[in-house]
Amino acid sequence: MKADLLVTGISQLATAQGAGPKRGAAMRAVRVTEHAALAVADGMVVWADREEAWTGEAAAAIDVGNRAVVPGLVDPHTHAVWAGDRLADFEARTSGVGYEAILAAGGGIWSTIRATAACPEDDLAALARPRIEALLRSGATTIEVKSGYGFVPGAELTMLRAIRSLGASTAARIVPTLLIHVPPRVASDRAAYVSHVCASLIPRVAQEELAAAVDVFVEKEAWSAEEAEAMLAAAHNNGLAIKLHTEQFQRVGGLELGLRLGALSVDHLEACVPEQFAAIAQSSTVATILPGVSLHLGLPPAAGRAMIDAGAAVAVGTDLNPGSSPLFSAALALALAVRLNGLTAQEALVAGTVNAACALGRTGREVTSRGRLEAGLAADFLVLEGSDWRDLVYTLGANPVRDVFVRGQRIAV
């Protein structure tokens, strides 16, 4: 066998086994190969096993010095494109000012919407680039990025073009999503906006291939399940996958809608009740939980442990955004899921690789869609600082990731 690169000195090669989203007890299926090596050619893994078993030839070799290697992480939920900042909001909220009062003063999400809508495409991409680089450095080799701060359709298109431009200028694999966010409360005609989204925005996004999926925010204060269904149906009719922000604060039918329509994922789920876990487990939909929001806002975390115990497939995302989750690390998102949502280290690795990839519909061989590092799969992997792979979710406050490889190339970040 011939390879471009042989990676040796791997103390532990830890991978998430099996195809498709991992559910329930299967989420603990992590395989650890000790004293391993990994061979890469043309950006793909061509061989991975115990180092002593290698008999091929490699054009180059790297010894990682008795460190653990894990698959590249997938961050399935970010709002990494925004303008302005929310530091004044942060100060007000942490000083005891209520969210409603902040909104009434023109702060909160309105300030981000105003700043983002006023920002040219190139500037939006430039502002987002260091955030993407931070996520990449933290181990996320595939990153979903949503629009959604635009509101007026033209601004959504600008955001999606900024995301496309980002994708062309970073080593990370960027997966764009059209998010139809909470409509402005000043909107006098919600029905007209829904119609426009269905008849014009979604078809245009599909035609220009600006997004892989449409995500709708279903909440008492946002879209109703009925309004969402119209937009998600339009997405489906235009060949786009669907996702939902739902059950964050209330239950207004979003979860059931998502499962019925075959959503790739239902995201947030802090307000889910146990009776809903079995329904998720019986569906093809991934439950994406977002522990950064729980930490930042001090709200109860989603019941990740109970969802897995009920048989659901759980993924974890950063939800990177300036208002409710300024979390710039995919590794820390997994570490928080262990502390706040009750996942084990194994479940966190599965949640951050194969399940997150499935939440993005990224199951092709060209990406590290299954959390595995085997011949024929993409050579997206991380060299950790430590020799034990569990350090990925154990260490707090320092980056456990030493080197990031995408398509077999070490990324300078």
Add this chain to the structure above:
Amino acid sequence: MKADLLVTGISQLATAQGAGPKRGAAMRAVRVTEHAALAVADGMVVWADREEAWTGEAAAAIDVGNRAVVPGLVDPHTHAVWAGDRLADFEARTSGVGYEAILAAGGGIWSTIRATAACPEDDLAALARPRIEALLRSGATTIEVKSGYGFVPGAELTMLRAIRSLGASTAARIVPTLLIHVPPRVASDRAAYVSHVCASLIPRVAQEELAAAVDVFVEKEAWSAEEAEAMLAAAHNNGLAIKLHTEQFQRVGGLELGLRLGALSVDHLEACVPEQFAAIAQSSTVATILPGVSLHLGLPPAAGRAMIDAGAAVAVGTDLNPGSSPLFSAALALALAVRLNGLTAQEALVAGTVNAACALGRTGREVTSRGRLEAGLAADFLVLEGSDWRDLVYTLGANPVRDVFVRGQRIAV
């Protein structure tokens, strides 16, 4: 005026004002100077004000590019010296195995004690060095490090010598503490151990100047208040300051003992009740809270907000240790104190600078003991990544600190 170095381009120079530990409402006293500059000579600040007011001469200049500058942080509570690891414990605990069962199987703190006691001084220092570097990179220019995993007196001395060696080989200012930890349950004669600590270990530590303070762990499962008092009295008689780990799980008189004996700080305090806050507020003792433990173990956080409201002086530490707080960032400790303990950004800056310095008895002019950056005080400061100083406690998962200066020198970390 002549300076060695002029630092310009400071968007905000944010400092904690005033002398002594900041209490209650005074903990919000942060002064922000915009468009600032800072001049350094011989490792000390010689001038700091608005940039336009500078009229002196500097041998060198650095433009930090419109970024915020804050004082170097003080981490007043770490156990950064240990051997072995606790990853197997971490996996067991997060998989539902109880702490008692882990201990019974020879894990938990026993595994750290065994590994540490068996580790030579040089190896202990070498293992600790990257941890200290991580804390320094996160903004901690002064770092307390405790012994306490030795148990047999000789091993405690080895730990303290390793800490001294660490201090000589890092740019961070290291403050060593002799910790008398939970005695082994196998100890057949607690009284004899206390006698040995009082009559031999403490005098020797004082004589060799191996520690600045003695810290005793008072808890139902550890030392009683009576046992602690004997050891703290010996510390006092040998000219050492005193501190206590107390009120972490139960109230067995540790807090009241610490206040009565004039402890520099009482640390943990998760089990404190409101009636105790006023007593802290009326004392000269700093209340040091440790949010990393709350996050890592999922235990209720200390009531930082209520303590400050009652008038107490609160400091924040990482409690870096392998079992209950693998938190390698002083900045993240402050960020967690905002989320978990209810501090404001201003209070967190005060808690992580002036109050933490007072918790270490470091109030001299040679250290950044007061959170100020003014003529005559040490030039320990941080250049943040962002232009708003509040980013120090807002950002999660990425290091908000771009450059660390100790004694006016930029540290390569």
